[in-house]
Amino acid sequence: MRKRNKSLEQCFKVKTVDFQELQEEAVEVHRLHRGKLAVSSKVPLQTRKDLSLLYTPGVGAVSKVVAEKPEEAWNLTMKGNSVAVVSDGSAVLGLGNLGPEGALPVMEGKCLIFKKFGGLDAFPIVLATQDSEEIIRVVEAIAPTFGGINLEDISAPRCFEIEERLKNELTIPVMHDDQHGTAMVVLAALLNALRVVEKKISEIKIVVSGAGPAGVATVKLLLKAGARKIIVLDSKGIISKERVGLESYKEELAKVTNQEQLSGSLAEAVKGADVFIGVSRSNTLFPLHIQAMAKRSIIFALANPVPEIMPELAYQSGAAVVATGRSDFPNQINNSLVFPGVFRGALDQRVSRITEEMKIKVSHALANLIKQPTPEEIIPSMFNPEVVKVVAAAIQD
Amino acid sequence: MRKRNKSLEQCFKVKTVDFQELQEEAVEVHRLHRGKLAVSSKVPLQTRKDLSLLYTPGVGAVSKVVAEKPEEAWNLTMKGNSVAVVSDGSAVLGLGNLGPEGALPVMEGKCLIFKKFGGLDAFPIVLATQDSEEIIRVVEAIAPTFGGINLEDISAPRCFEIEERLKNELTIPVMHDDQHGTAMVVLAALLNALRVVEKKISEIKIVVSGAGPAGVATVKLLLKAGARKIIVLDSKGIISKERVGLESYKEELAKVTNQEQLSGSLAEAVKGADVFIGVSRSNTLFPLHIQAMAKRSIIFALANPVPEIMPELAYQSGAAVVATGRSDFPNQINNSLVFPGVFRGALDQRVSRITEEMKIKVSHALANLIKQPTPEEIIPSMFNPEVVKVVAAAIQD
Numbered sequence: 001m002r003k004r005n006k007s008l009e010q011c012f013k014v015k016t017v018d019f020q021e022l023q024e025e026a027v028e029v030h031r032l033h034r035g036k037l038a039v040s041s042k043v044p045l046q047t048r049k050d051l052s053l054l055y056t057p058g059v060g061a062v063s064k065v066v067a068e069k070p071e072e073a074w075n076l077t078m079k080g081n082s083v084a085v086v087s088d089g090s091a092v093l094g095l096g097n098l099g100p101e102g103a104l105p106v107m108e109g110k111c112l113i114f115k116k117f118g119g120l121d122a123f124p125i126v127l128a129t130q131d132s133e134e135i136i137r138v139v140e141a142i143a144p145t146f147g148g149i150n151l152e153d154i155s156a157p158r159c160f161e162i163e164e165r166l167k168n169e170l171t172i173p174v175m176h177d178d179q180h181g182t183a184m185v186v187l188a189a190l191l192n193a194l195r196v197v198e199k200k201i202s203e204i205k206i207v208v209s210g211a212g213p214a215g216v217a218t219v220k221l222l223l224k225a226g227a228r229k230i231i232v233l234d235s236k237g238i239i240s241k242e243r244v245g246l247e248s249y250k251e252e253l254a255k256v257t258n259q260e261q262l263s264g265s266l267a268e269a270v271k272g273a274d275v276f277i278g279v280s281r282s283n284t285l286f287p288l289h290i291q292a293m294a295k296r297s298i299i300f301a302l303a304n305p306v307p308e309i310m311p312e313l314a315y316q317s318g319a320a321v322v323a324t325g326r327s328d329f330p331n332q333i334n335n336s337l338v339f340p341g342v343f344r345g346a347l348d349q350r351v352s353r354i355t356e357e358m359k360i361k362v363s364h365a366l367a368n369l370i371k372q373p374t375p376e377e378i379i380p381s382m383f384n385p386e387v388v389k390v391v392a393a394a395i396q397d
Numbered sequence: 398m399r400k401r402n403k404s405l406e407q408c409f410k411v412k413t414v415d416f417q418e419l420q421e422e423a424v425e426v427h428r429l430h431r432g433k434l435a436v437s438s439k440v441p442l443q444t445r446k447d448l449s450l451l452y453t454p455g456v457g458a459v460s461k462v463v464a465e466k467p468e469e470a471w472n473l474t475m476k477g478n479s480v481a482v483v484s485d486g487s488a489v490l491g492l493g494n495l496g497p498e499g500a501l502p503v504m505e506g507k508c509l510i511f512k513k514f515g516g517l518d519a520f521p522i523v524l525a526t527q528d529s530e531e532i533i534r535v536v537e538a539i540a541p542t543f544g545g546i547n548l549e550d551i552s553a554p555r556c557f558e559i560e561e562r563l564k565n566e567l568t569i570p571v572m573h574d575d576q577h578g579t580a581m582v583v584l585a586a587l588l589n590a591l592r593v594v595e596k597k598i599s600e601i602k603i604v605v606s607g608a609g610p611a612g613v614a615t616v617k618l619l620l621k622a623g624a625r626k627i628i629v630l631d632s633k634g635i636i637s638k639e640r641v642g643l644e645s646y647k648e649e650l651a652k653v654t655n656q657e658q659l660s661g662s663l664a665e666a667v668k669g670a671d672v673f674i675g676v677s678r679s680n681t682l683f684p685l686h687i688q689a690m691a692k693r694s695i696i697f698a699l700a701n702p703v704p705e706i707m708p709e710l711a712y713q714s715g716a717a718v719v720a721t722g723r724s725d726f727p728n729q730i731n732n733s734l735v736f737p738g739v740f741r742g743a744l745d746q747r748v749s750r751i752t753e754e755m756k757i758k759v760s761h762a763l764a765n766l767i768k769q770p771t772p773e774e775i776i777p778s779m780f781n782p783e784v785v786k787v788v789a790a791a792i793q794d
Contacts, residue, residue, distance in 0.1 A: 023458030026451075027458055029450050029451070031472055034439075034475070036438055037436060037438065037439065037518070038475070039436060040435050041433055041434065041435070041512065041513070042431075042433050051733075053426050054423075054506050055503075055507070056490060057701060060420070060489075061421070061423050062424050062502040063489055063502045063503055064492060064495070064499070067486075067492075070496070074431075076427040076432065077498070092457075095460060095464075098460050098464035099467070101469075101470040102463050103460065105456045106452075106460055108474060112438050113448075113452060115438065124542055127538050129538050134534065135538075138534070141524050141525050141535045142524065143525055144497035305453075336448075
């Protein structure tokens with residue numbers, strides 16, 4: 001064991017040095033280009049004639065057509081290919097409340113991924129307010145430019161109400177990706193991991209560590225997909241009906257999970273569990289935890305950049321399938337696998353609302369891209385060009 | 398005269414047919430490309446390494462730097478090169494209240510011009526509200542993404558308060574281009590027209606037909622530039638202190654113009670005037686009007702697409718210098734000559750407010766690009782690459 005731990009320490013050190021270098025390089029790249037997102041023209045603009053068609057006086061006729069029939073905005077303007085990536089910067093990555101400017105680099109990056117993988121023109125809107133009512137009003141007000149709204153890095157529990165209200169009040173699709181993007185990819189990966197270990201979703205015990213946006217949406221989608229036994233933990237331990245002082249969204253979780261009314265810490269929760277899904281910022285999964293789980297356990301250690309447990313250690317401790325959020329290990333569970341395709345499909349099909357049924361279809365479509373899942377391959381690469389196609393095709397009324 | 402009129406009729410007819418064709422072509426171009434604005438990456442994004450630098454995990458370091466020092470958003474994000482083109486669609490071109498979707502084609506076109514001539518990444522934000530207070534709150538909320546705010550096609554008198562409030566409440570430059578863009582180009586053209594006719598701005602009588610955003614800002618800038626005698630008309634005739642029921646912004650105009658307390662119609666206003674500036678939607682200038690003006694008169698017939706008087710007829714009626722807003726006649730007075738350079742300069746110099754002094758400098762810089770003004774050339778072409786440079790250079794604290 002000592003030797004193993006030493007090599008693991010070594011491994012951690014190398015990763016840490018790499019990560020430090022990566023961070024420095026990232027700052028330099030951003031400084032060199034002054035950010036990374038630009039606006040460009042889809043149409044040649046060289047001559048006076050071009051200008052007279054694209055701007056005054058020709059554009060007046062286009063405006064009149066759209067004003068008479070606003071539906072034509074989908075055909076004659078950028079609306080039909082545009083997504084707003086909206087954040088108030090209150091929960092940026094795992095870094096916390098960094099404010100709107102602090103969120104902007106992440107949102108620009110998200111927009112690049114929308115373009116790269118979905119061909120969508122996404123634009124970051126970072127907000128100088130963290131008041132839920134104001135956020136709702138602002139997003140409603142700016143909606144006409146866009147075909148869809150991607151909410152991002154908004155803290156719980158505000159994100160739940162903001163998303164729900166906007167979904168009801170707008171006729172374009174609204175999705176909080178931290179919730180549903182994560183949930184869809186987790187379900188896809190789980191479907192294939194279960195094929196590897198030959199277990200059924202209806203029979204397994206799942207531990208979800210983290211009751212933030214990702215945890216809540218994942219639990220809901222897993223239940224909808226047939227899971228029956230789920231234990232959820234937040235930073236204070238297992239969530240149960242008996243715990244006092246629960247926030248209302250956690251009360252809701254308590255109603256649909258933990259039927260045995262377990263209480264206590266992670267060590268209590270993982271006993272006999274088949275699946276561990278880590279979507280918290282900081283909880284650590286130890287070898288003893290995995291050793292206490294059922295045989296052929298599945299570990300999704302999704303904390304970023306440092307997973308709840310490193311894959312090598314998880315396998316050494318008895319896990320059968322391990323996934324992380326990182327690109328430098330096999331099985332990267334990353335929202336980028338779904339959000340470009342979800343909005344691509346929604347805009348192409350003029351879907352006004354992303355339903356739970358669509359999300360489950362997305363997860364199955366993604367899982368089915370892997371014909372023969374193995375412990376090292378339960379989820380496709382985001383560079384697989386089929387990904388966006390099958391995800392988009394799953395978004396249909 | 399009959400022959401002349403016939404040829405003019407002929408001329409109008411040809412123009413009308415051309416314009417009809419242009420409009421149809423414009424709609425087709427927009428339909429073919431589904432609008433005209435796209436989002437693109439300034440940085441290569443091909444590999445996993447690229448992704449890890451531009452998105453997670455590398456981007457987290459960039460976000461932390463910016464969160465600690467929001468000023469760094471100007472160096473590490475798109476903010477320093479981004480402009481929001483904001484409209485509520487309440488006064489789109491000369492077409493009236495077309496709503497947000499109806500405004501979108503114009504705003505997209507404006508963004509293309511920002512890019513083409515100013516190298517700026519401008520993005521259209523069309524609003525589902527025409528409530529001034531709400532517009533102010535929304536623009537304040539979305540401001541962090543942007544280095545500047547271009548307000549566009551917002552009706553008077555709301556545009557005045559919205560702009561003034563936003564200028565006071567934001568630390569980035571805010572400009573309602575319908576007002577100030579027009580005013581700066583008109584002043585530039587007037588400076589050179591006065592060189593052609595050898596008159597002084599302090600001695601001339603100017604008639605401004607139209608008391609909307611463009612008229613109001615033009616009058617203010619002309620006064621600031623040394624003009625002393627200005628008569629302004631709205632759709633009801635000459636604005637004077639004695640007119641009852643004036644809106645408050647027109648009362649303000651009455652205080653600084655029309656010292657002789659003229660009243661009546663355009664025919665009354667133009668008697669002995671040296672300059673006519675048409676910035677209304679519909680008023681027509683007739684040959685008789687020009688014949689009643691002073692010798693060597695200057696006519697800026699800026700209504701679009703149909704000028705208050707066609708240039709040929711204006712010259713026939715005795716005008717010495719004629720300009721319009723159209724690209725198919727000499728002397729096109731078009732905002733595109735200034736707004737790209739104004740924001741280019743403001744963002745490069747981190748200017749937080751566009752002052753009257755800067756605007757006058759812009760007008761002089763633009764006028765000075767024409768070394769030897771003639772009746773056919775009082776203003777440079779917007780395709781002249783020097784334009785954006787000299788305009789940007791004029792924007793300095």
